[in-house]
Amino acid sequence: MDIVSGRTKVICIFGSPIAQAMSPSLHNASFQQLGVDCVCIAADVRPEGLKDAVQGARVMGFSGLIVTMPDKTGILQYLDELSPAAELMGAVNTVVRDGDRLIGHNTDxxxxxxxxxxxxxxxxxxxxxxxxxxxxxxxxxxxxxxxxxxxxxxxxxxxxxxxxxxxxxxxxxxxxxxxxxxxxxxxxxxxxxxxxxxxxxxxxxxxxxxxxxxxxxxxxxxxxxxxxxxxxxxxxxxxxxxxxxxxxxxxxxSGLGMLLWQAAIAEQLWFGLEMPVPYIQDRFFGDH
CATH class of the missing domain: 3.40.50.720 (NAD(P)-binding Rossmann-like Domain)
Known part of the structure; x- marks a missing residue:
């Protein structure tokens, strides 16, 4: 959406370093295309600050999280539930809020x-x-x-x-x-x-x-x-x-397919919506 309001949902990506992360750009373009009132932001979160960051996400009512290195394994202990795949992998890259519970998934x-x-x-x-x-x-x-x-x-x-x-x-x-x-x-x-x-x-x-x-x-x-x-x-x-x-x-x-589809599956988990993958691919990667 063009305007952030008091109703705008928030997805945040945790990791460090985080400045190079593509997830905010990909998801914000997708949310705008789909008409979802949500923004994706980034936070540089190191392992020693992960516990406080997860608690902050709970308190502030974030709709979900994206988790990248070096936090994919450390975050497990701070979540309420894991999907079977995430539990078996021992790593989480997507967190979904379900009421007051935070559920970890791995879409990679x-x-x-x-x-x-x-x-x-x-x-x-x-x-x-x-x-x-x-x-x-x-x-x-x-x-x-x-x-x-x-x-x-x-x-x-x-x-x-x-x-x-x-x-x-x-x-x-x-x-x-x-x-x-x-x-x-x-x-x-x-x-x-x-x-x-x-x-x-x-x-x-x-x-x-x-x-x-x-x-x-x-x-x-x-x-x-x-x-x-x-x-x-x-x-x-x-x-x-x-x-x-x-x-x-x-x-x-190509590895581009894995990048795009793990992000698309995350949006399905958060909002039950289908990311416009061809649009995202063309906008950010072109057809070459």
């Missing part, structure tokens, strides 16, 4: 799966290989398992969180009945092997965005025509991984 994985489906790719009951098990990666493998992707090979660097990630994958496998296994990303022979018979390959790391825009975690010769290849990076729109996927006849899926 659902946004990714929506983008894959809209690209005409059916991965349900099939196998996927996922590179990266961090925030975006954990949301993707959890939602994929919940949706019925039969087998998920997850590759991650062997860092201090590797064993904890293996335990989380085992928990997701136990809860969903799907097959999930963690591999060391340094094992390129195993990575090539798992990719060879996967219906979908997804990269949920920062490789592909500047200054790593001339790099890819996947060698071109590992890809197979007809496979779907998805990236979570959306700047540049066509990463090296997606360019090489297209060159071998695979189906490239």
């Amino acid at each position: 994985g659902a946004g990714f799966m929506r983008a894959v489906a809209l690209a005409g790719v059916d991965v349900i009951g099939k196998k996927m290989t996922l590179i990266g098990a961090g925030g975006a990666g954990s949301a993707i493998y959890t939602q994929a398992a919940l949706d019925g992707v039969k087998e998920i090979a997850v590759f991650n660097i062997r860092d201090g969180f590797f064993d904890a990630t293996a335990r989380r994958l085992a928990e997701v496998a136990d809860r969903t009945g799907m097959q999930l296994k963690l591999y060391d990303l340094a094992d390129k022979t195993e990575l090539a092997k798992q990719i060879s018979d996967s219906a979908l390959i997804a990269d949920a790391t920062k490789v592909g965005m500047p200054p790593l825009d001339n790099e890819s975690n996947v060698a071109k010769q590992w890809l197979v025509a007809g496979q779907a290849v998805a990236d979570t990076v959306y700047v540049p729109r066509v990463t090296k991984l997606l360019r090489e996927a297209q060159e071998v006849g695979a189906i490239p899926i």
